[in-house]
Every structure is written in C-alpha cells, then in structure tokens.
Amino acid sequence: MGVDPPSSWSVMAHKALYDLDNLHLASVTHDAVVATYAITSILLEGHCYDGNQPPQGLQFDLGTAFVPHVTDSLVMNNLGYFQ
Known part of the structure; x- marks a missing residue:
C-alpha cells in the first residue's frame, strides 16, 4: 500500500x-x-526579499495559532532562499 x-x-x-x-x-x-x-x-521553501535584495540575518518562526513557535528558519543571504 x-x-x-x-x-x-x-x-x-x-x-x-x-x-x-x-x-x-x-x-x-x-x-x-x-x-x-x-x-x-x-x-516549506521560498524566497524572501527586502526591496530588491535578500534581508541580512532575517529569522522567522513557524507555528500555528495555538502553538506560535514550533520551529524557526533563517533566510540565506546570498539568494534570499529559506527552507
């Protein structure tokens, strides 16, 4: 199966x-x-930009409405890619 x-x-x-x-x-x-x-x-993957360039050192939290922080991720400075 x-x-x-x-x-x-x-x-x-x-x-x-x-x-x-x-x-x-x-x-x-x-x-x-x-x-x-x-x-x-x-x-989860994607790109993040501040204007026309990736933000430096941006960290964001991933969670739900009931558990606001399950894990976190950093935006990679070279291409703005996160995973």
Whole structure:
C-alpha cells in the first residue's frame, strides 16, 4: 500500500494491522487491509526579499495559532532562499 503525496511532504504509516512494506495477501485474514497514514513533516521553501535584495540575518518562526513557535528558519543571504 502506498501513498503518492506531494514531494514536500514526508508521509508514514501510522496504524496498520499488517506490515505494509512486506504485505502478503495470502496471509491477510480480514476482508480488507486498512491503514492510517500521518504527515510527519512538511518542507516549506521560498524566497524572501527586502526591496530588491535578500534581508541580512532575517529569522522567522513557524507555528500555528495555538502553538506560535514550533520551529524557526533563517533566510540565506546570498539568494534570499529559506527552507
């Protein structure tokens, strides 16, 4: 069983009765194979500019409305790229 997520998502099986990497249909005793998947991480990337050049040393926080700071990132000074 596989998932075809966007390339920036890291998706893993979260719950399953069977080993999904080594699934032998002859050994399945249920009518269906059911699995729950979870996104373990998401890669955010982009560019940041202050006028026409990248800002020097810009750090920003990534979070949610309930948890304002989950992680942070720095803007790379050469091309304004962040990841």
